[in-house]
Amino acid sequence: MSKQFVYTTDERRSSVIYSTSAGKGGLLIPQDYIPSSSRDTVIDELSDENIDVETGEGPGYESLLDANNSRTLQREAEQQSYGTLENEFMEASPISRRNSVSKRLVDEERDLLIDNKLLDEETHNNQGSSSSEEEQIFARAHENEDEVTEVLDTWETVLDSGKTISTTYKREIQVITYNALPLIFTFILQNSLSLASIFSVSHLGTKELGAVTLGSMTANIMGLAAIQGLCTCLDTLCSQAYGAKNYRLVGILVQRCAVITILAFLPVMYIWWSWSEFLLSAMIPEKELCYLASRYLRITALGVPGFILFECGKRFLQCQGIFHASTIVLFVCAPLNAIMNYLFVWDKRIGIGYLGAPLSVAINYWLMAFGLLLYTVSTNHETNPLKCWNGIIKKHQVFKNWRKMFNLALPGIIMVEAEFLGFEILTIFASHINTASLGAQSIVATVASFAYQVPFSISVCTSTRVANLVGASLYKSCIITCKVSLLLSFVCSSINMFIIFNFKRQIAALFSNEEEVKLLVVSALSILAIMELFDAFNASTAGCLRGQGRQKIGGYINLFAFYCIGIPMAYLLTFVFKMGINGLWTGITCALMMMSICQGYAVFHGDWEKILLAAKLRNSETAGHR
Template structure:
């Protein structure tokens, strides 16, 4: 994704670290829940253990003399910016900072300069590549290079109170271009579970119910919590990398991996030994419990690989390398589909039902190995190994681990909220019988797959809104949010038509059982109607993330889902005998409430307060 407006003057730095969760909510960013001084103090303490650089040691020697330390830090950062500008191909004709300490065009990426120039041209402040607005003093000093002219004109326009705003056409192009690759990435990651359900669904109704219950239990008790725990690295590693403490990044990643694995060893043991007994307390069908327990026993061996993949993904992302996990998924997702076919259906090597969890477990390890190979052999200008300082020492594993957990707990809470909600609905479906549970599995899979398009727009929106807030251009934020809703409505309308018109064909793809197909076909019109509000929910959630108001979205999410959605689902399913369709009526009611409340919060807010909060948050980060 493009990173517009992220490194101009210090006041205009973008404020967002967007979520990398694959959960539908995606409403968490740990940095917005935990005071930044926690992360900052952790960095200061870690530097001593990891073998800090010269500037850090001098900083400790200068403790008590903050002015001298700040001057040294500024000088070190200035030199580092210049070196990175040369490596990354940014403009290097001038020094990386001006006399007053603000960043100049020399330290800015060319894409950022182009973005600002295009917006200045759109607003008739800059008339072209060489002709400037006559009211700009930069026009009288055209001896400098074009990037310097763009930066000077931009800064002068803001100082003079000129309104710089975007256009609906430009925002449509940016949101669409940023969302398109994300759609493929999210679909590929979602396809891991989709392949298992698709392959097992043709074995029979009970097998489909077993893989549904098993995969949902694995998500709620393991994978979702792992994703939430690893979000602490989004804050810690990003702050360490931004502070040029590269060696600390590798230390944080290793510590998180070790702590996460140790934390989930008891859960893995429960999956292997006691899962059938515990599930039998909640689900009345013994055969479903047995099949789900067998799924968990095999899936447990893939958990360490999943932990390493999540930690490795964040190790690269904090360095600005976002495409590595996509490359790995482009290999592993098709491989997972092939392995599902051979391990489930092939007459020579197939093992039936257990082939599905075995395929997923193996591919979790392949995904981790793929990121490792990329890190070692990549030819990219940004060398990720500069953040690796060797294997963590035993005494470093549990140093400051409480601070890491404090950062991780909000992420775990927000990820688990929606996963737990769908697990509850799955348990409700199990009380309706194996066919209803199988139908619920298929409908959930279709809903998740359809959600990837609006969710991609949501992530693109959150980044764009945060960019504009970092640049103090809230008028442009309003246009971006409005256009995001329009794009989401267009995409959801297409999803709605496809699901409604081809509901029989879609149901037939997942199952050959007549009862299951009939249940899915009857419930898909409800799912089709739900697409409108699911997309609005995603879009407004993205706007709230961009505004840095994830807490509001989180509270709305929890209230709508647990106070309205689930109670309505129980009432309509069991009291009014609407069956599986009642579950989805309840979810639709929750999404309507979420869309209305989040939409109101987005467009009825104090934009100046949001911008001031972003400036304050960024000024705290700079002090790391």
């Protein structure tokens, strides 16, 4: 099975919606830091549900046993050899084999076989020749099943015979571009939630713009980042429970995470309501900014439970292979958020000014949660997500195994908080210059975040493609993919650089009417335009490292470059050499330059034997859980 594209069959990496609300998007996806080898976690959860995994006693055990052929619940399964698992997979029925490998991955295998002239292209392009629509659907269903079987058999036969399968630059450009396009729209929609707030408030005045920046960044670092990190534990727990066909446990885990996260947030909500102005005043010299930011936090707090439910609900669906639901919800909520920002901030009849921005955010957090709920209960998706819902969780189940949940979530929390904290530090630096600099910093950060979505989408698709090629032991093709990713990133960064540099005055005018702020933004955007080149290379190389299974190397590089080079240099340039916010972005540009160089070296100078061996071990472990 190492010869199949099964290294990343769940496509989780390409479905993550991860972006800060006021800063640049995530450098690395925090879910990648959650250990995948946590079989014992599922066994512990099954034990919590009164199922004895050793004796087989307890309600629901027999159905689980049948569903998993005694593998995921019996200790003896650990002793099964990888070769035996591969043989069983090859001897399985075509339907079972088709279900164990996603259709998208089979299509990629088929295309590579066609490129290498190992399959006849015409044979796979004759769908839809039936006269009626019903006949076409029926024919396609049988053709697809036969096609999957043929592709899997051919793929195994070719590689077992020692023949070489290689990709081309054209093929990799097509695959990455095709997969990245929907992600670009998804990430931009997510990013537009914060963009609408910044855009609507920026025209009220410099203080309001600075306050919304300070408030949103504080909300990120104290609440939203920890929530996102905590919910990442569901990527492991729910996926494994669903893979074990313990559907009831999936619903319990999601509800448990939601309840614990909401309870954990209650003290934070109290701080936002009662102590936020005092705490901000200890770091920010402008008292009025602190007052306005504290009011932003109070209103935003009302929507955070909805945000928690959205994050948990998103993972509830993703573990079942439903990745598009959150995108559909955002296609509705993102425009609604923009409309609400205009109505609540500027409309003469119902507008309430500055506070309209956090109000629209809070409302949309709840709308996003209800949108996922509506999708879940009304969808006719073949997966039927409601099979994982067996009613409201019982009181005695809420706090079972919560320590295990936190242990899995801790790496995600650390990585998300690390980047949020970094941009919070930059915001604090800007606030110590003057109010206009803080407002300009928020505008430049928003532009940087928006521009980052395209290379970040390429990065996510690169990680999936590289992982699949590594899992198939095609490391030479993997090198081609990495080079193509860098090429596409260069193209995107060049376009971003051209737009930002040539339209910097127009961009500044879109966000502010005050000349001092616009001049600062125009000056900083010139530096940002240069930064785009290294930002895209950083995203691309990080995606390559994730695909190789070496994401921790990228994490260490990012933390070192950001906290040992970027932030210290930003402080020196800003306050010692008096460069203002230009110093902030010059420091970050130097950090990104270091990240790109170090990560690029790591990508193309890695030990491929170790990388392929690690992939085989992951594949054998995945097979053991099927």
